[in-house]
Amino acid sequence: MEPMETTDYFESYEDLDVHKLMLQDKPRNKAYKDAIFSNKDSFKDKVVLDVGAGTGILSVFCAQAGAKTVYAVEASNIYKIAEETVKENQCENIIKVINKRIEDVVLPEKVDVVVSEWMGFYLLHEAMLDSVITARDKYLKPDGLMFPDSATLYSVPCSVPSMFEFWEDVDGVSMKHFGSKIRRKASEKPLTEVVPPEALLCDPEVVVWLDLREVTYDDIKSVKMRHVAVANKQGKYQGICLWFTCTFPSTLTEPVTLSTEPEEPFTHWKQTTIILPQSIQVEEGSPIAYDLSLSRCEENNRRYSIEVTMLDPSEVEHPEYCPCHLTKCILVRAMLEKYEKDAISNIADG
């Protein structure tokens, strides 16, 4: 018997509303279509493996771009929809829908391209990347391509007024107790909500960059990163906002990127925010230090437990060139600037 979480997971994808949401996500579809169509050379007469094909849309893109064969592997019952999509688009001779888990599939050949839309909330939720790694290691030719071929998770301290000050005055009524209750609840499960760009307090920093041609299961078991961010404006530090981007390989044009950052158009991934237990006032130039760790849950292998540890900025090492207002960093900056000036005048003199 399957462990409970696996069965649950595949059943969740039988919910048509989930697929409706994804298919209505224009930036998602557009990124895949643009990446595939602007690299038709990589698809023309090639063999493609679509991992977690869902309703089959990406497989059809590949067929439209000229693929010879597309193996559309889908473990959930939604594969029946994929079969209909294939027929409707006259791709029966190109796309083979296979209702199996990728781990159980036996393909008759190696493939030129692995395409997959595997990204979950905060990139790693769902842990579908495991299946993509399996597919790559089992079936991708040595010089084959991954679509996408890299993914980056970002983090940035932010304000979350809807979880804090909103509750101080709800149309003239103080509801602070209710606010504290929903924050306590949010500490169990990160928020999936749109974060407006103006809520971000610092420049984003990379939590992890994954080269999808190389990444291993172990690389994504747990991700830990220490950050020393610097507030670029005054504000209330109330949460850590996470989002991701994915980039597709390109031989000819600028690579296509699918971005879920707050500045970009809405996607169904929105952003993920970890709520702090309390609000902290920061000034422009304030350093904000925190450890962020995402580690796979032991009980449910498809979930990650996310932990933020707030650190005392005066007790951690800052980047070599740090724009924060701590005396040490101001001195280092002054020194570096002096060296640079001296170096330039030496060159000029020389």
Place this chain on the structure above:
Amino acid sequence: MEPMETTDYFESYEDLDVHKLMLQDKPRNKAYKDAIFSNKDSFKDKVVLDVGAGTGILSVFCAQAGAKTVYAVEASNIYKIAEETVKENQCENIIKVINKRIEDVVLPEKVDVVVSEWMGFYLLHEAMLDSVITARDKYLKPDGLMFPDSATLYSVPCSVPSMFEFWEDVDGVSMKHFGSKIRRKASEKPLTEVVPPEALLCDPEVVVWLDLREVTYDDIKSVKMRHVAVANKQGKYQGICLWFTCTFPSTLTEPVTLSTEPEEPFTHWKQTTIILPQSIQVEEGSPIAYDLSLSRCEENNRRYSIEVTMLDPSEVEHPEYCPCHLTKCILVRAMLEKYEKDAISNIADG
């Protein structure tokens, strides 16, 4: 033991996210606050009963408007939040939070005002109005006020492109089969989605108007209405959109109305749409005839089963003055206009 659905119902209101959504619904809060604050005379030194008080915000509005006593009756565990809200707003001497179903409450006195935010999706979903009727009949003084005191449910034929033509071309891929699947699913449960005003094909018609001072349990057991609407533009008739308005009593100013119609700002009720099995092209002036019935489910008393029966417009009776393009109605219009002209010239001659 409680029947299953009642227990489920009250537990659903223990979900903090439901209350967060309602408290963040600005038009909802504003309508109640404006109605209460612009009629302070009706609250000053009066006794109020808040039915389904939830987090307690409406009770605090009443206390702020000068109420002597507010009985805040809340059957779910969220009453604990209401108690904290009361303390936070220094209303302990005015508001008594009572953790009981209204049917089981014993109040020591009759009340001057019953206030309640009982409206569900398409007004009647949840059937909380029953409890408001109980409260009114048990406790409202003969000259007491209901806040709100009337509610109207509207219906109008509309386009729903996200359920029809969207699936004909999803970024170049035909997904009609998927579209038909989600429509079949929608036939089991109406959609709760925002309908843009331009999707409406006709002027709205009243399904039911409820005078909340008089309405009985029987009045809302089942609501049936025959409609002959007339398309005011060309378009695709794909669904029936439902929404409601509520009006509050007023002695001095224009009565306050809470409206969830598509033209008005977003509320958490959005609109409710019943999806037709297929799309029908209509022209400006086309009559659209349908029976709409909402009847309480026998299995779950808090739900309604909604049925739309499409009728042949040439076989049903049209309103006396009908702007549709059927020959009969054109003739009647011409005749009525002639009579009117004759009547005017007779008056002028006389």
